[in-house]
Amino acid sequence: MLIVLASLLYGAGPVSAAQAFSALTGDGTSDATFVVTELRLPRTLIAMTTGLALGLAGALLQSMTRNPLAEPGLLGVSAGSGFAVALAILLGATTTTLTTLVAQAGALAGCALVIATTRVQGLGNDPVRLILAGATMTGLLLALTSMMMLMDQRAADEIRFWITGSVAGKPLAILKATLPSIVLALTLIVLVARPLAAMALGEKAALGLGHHPGRIRFLITITVALLVGSATALAGPLIFVGLVVPFIARAFSGPDIRKTLWLCVPVGPAVVLGADVISRLVAAPAEMPLGVVTALIGAPVLLTIVRSGRMPSL
Amino acid sequence: MPDSRNLLVNAILSVLALFLVVLSLSTGTVQVSLPDTLKALSGNADPMTLFVVNELRLSRVMAGLLSGAALAIAGCLMQTLARNRLATPGIIGIDNAATAFAVASVVGAGLSVAPSAMALAGAAAATAIAFGLAGANGTRGYRFIVAGVGIGAIAGAVTQVMLSRVAIDAANAAYPWTVGSLNARSEHSVTILGLGLAIGCLALIATSRALNTLQFSDAVAIALGTRLKATRILGLGLSVMLTGLAVSVCGPVGLIALLAPEFARMLCRPGKMPLMAAALTGAAFMVIADLIGRTLFAPLEIPVGIITAIVGSPYLLWILLRPSPRSLT
């Protein structure tokens, strides 16, 4: 709540916190009211949705792969989504005609890597290889994106914007377009939460309780693709959010995946909003790309997780 | 003990590298025939050919050879020290950190220190931090690598921040270099890299026996009379130095440090660190990748780092995802 308020009150523009506050309570100047309701409010909502989607996606992936480092950004799911968007731009789609569908298809393709790794025997127990495979995938997709940018300089500006990640200036229409997928994903999460918790006890235990691990994995993969695709359509590929959010949530909830998922609901939006507020303030009157801020916040968390030595315990 | 297989491999690789050098010297927007290229190298050609071959292309190809060799040796050393063939400077974030520091000196955010020195400092800092975070395990184990991935991400973000704070033209000019390119190299950095490589090779030859024992278990290495700690520090130091110097020339060209030693190990007799073969392979990779980047969309260039990423990543993925991989160590 506090961060939501901060997000509405602080920005790179000349509208001060006090002015913004009076705008919120209904008697601000027209400029302040405009900035707050038309610029900061949509941005705040978009950042919150992005955080929610990425946080949940991260928690699901980590639980499914039993790897606390599994994160849409690190595993290449976000990169797959970003690459698809870049390709669409190159093929002539302008950002306004761009639908979330492209991003979600890309995320699904990115999930292919995750599916492949969970299928490969023994790899689920080797977090490092999973992360490296994701990093390699991301590197490959970024290189291909760079190639496209070199081939078509006109598209380069737009693509460059997409691959750094930002929530500024996006119309609420994008949010509306992603809403159905997010609702669908949330429903799926409610359905798989219990079996997933059972799977945490081991596949045999899950089978014994009458669940089908294969089917659950399939559902989770779809859910993650929906969530990450929506998030990328909203804000571009943001790295580390899916790592940080479940990490914080788990600190409060303990190992139970159901509690963790619940806690991700407030924590995810808070983290991305916080990062967005920082991105507005540090470089005023311009803004720093949100993706850069999340990387700067997330990498130390990654290091902390590695340092804590609790890693293989999930 | 002379080893005929390794000698043969090195000889073939040398010939291959030489051939690629000549091919690279003759190919470009201005096409020079192979015989003319050789003549130009010996100083017998018309002034324009001399200019194109001996001045424009030779310095670029030399930069490619040296940086490719340096990256490959650095990768080979790091892999041996970590006993993990995925532990290469690029993956551990040393490349990114060196780039961040070098960009800082290019955009003038720091003191007026030369990019080479800054890249070295960045490489050393990243390694030190990764070490610190890895704790008691040192370079062994996954912590070192994951810590490196994190450091690399931070360094990458910092580079982006710096580039977003300078004027657009400067940022655009720095862009090819941040993905790895031989176009923007400074002759000064190439000279320093050459010196560093020469010193590194001498040190490697002098300590090759001790270094080779590192791939056995600690007990065996000690039994063979190796001073473990000193040797490790030397190997790591050389690896960091070569990476930093190479990055100051060509930027963070990914995956050569991983692929070249890998390739060399396949060719050479197992049991010894194939430093020589790795260096030759790395140099050849770099030269051919740059040649492709230079000619594919001529007159515009594709930075060499993009070529190595596109060619190398699928192979790395294959290593990582193989159902029953050979042991990673």
Next chain:
Amino acid sequence: MNYHSSLFVTALRSTLAALLFTTTTSALADTRKVESAYGPVDISGQPGRVVTLYEGALDATLAVQGNAVGAVITRGGSDVADYIQSRAGDIAIVGAPAETNIEAVIAAQPDVILAAPRINEQQYQLLSRIAPVVVSDVPLFEPDSWKRETRLFAKALGREAAAEQVIDDIEARISEVAALVEARIPKSQRDATLVRWMPQGPLVMAEGLFSASILQAVGFRVEDNDLVKAGRPHSEPLSLENLSSMNQNWVFLATLNEDGEKALQAARNSPAFARLEAVEKDQVIAVSGQLWTSASGPLAVLAILDDIESAVSATKP
């Protein structure tokens, strides 16, 4: 230039001529010194083949009827800028603004190379081995920069008279458009901002920019509201929240990609933009970013004047 290298250049040029089976102009008699950023350069006659490494140099060369055979791509494009395309014809591309492909320059077989001040010493030395290189020493971002640059490049090409003619013609055209502005727009409403609309938002262009100086020459007051900091003479990205600070009567909106009208539509859809005074008055003029925020030179002046004229003509007197 010392004895040795001029010998070299002569040798090189004869080689090139032999390769081409064409005769280059050989008015060796009147060798003149052209002052440039890296010291004086000796040039004789009217050089035949001209390679330009800078958009302003291409523009100036074509304006004085020089024979441009090589050019760099415009920023954000894959060819020379649209406004100059028809005059440049099928010209060889020798690189991007920040990255010259020296081999492509050699392949274009130039008699003279014209470059921008941003070229560095090392590159200058290499290029000088191919042909005499004239690097502009005219400071950028001053109102008459384009005139001084045109005169410099024209001198290098031995076409000073043509340059004076072109400059006089443009002066006349400027007065013509200025008179139109005077007649149509009240003095108090002649304030304008120049903005480049990027996918991520607006980029305010500096007051001293080439196209801004032309707006000023015809009577507009161009303001960047001190948003563009000292030492960054080109442009400054702007948060959408700060858009209101550029609330001028006229907004010239430049885009590099898409066509202008579409970008204008996209901008109008942005709520922050729709609130601007200029939008309400329908005085937002979509212009080509290649021409308005990247180009310079006499032909660019004429093209920009055309844009201004048609925008002002549309208003009621």
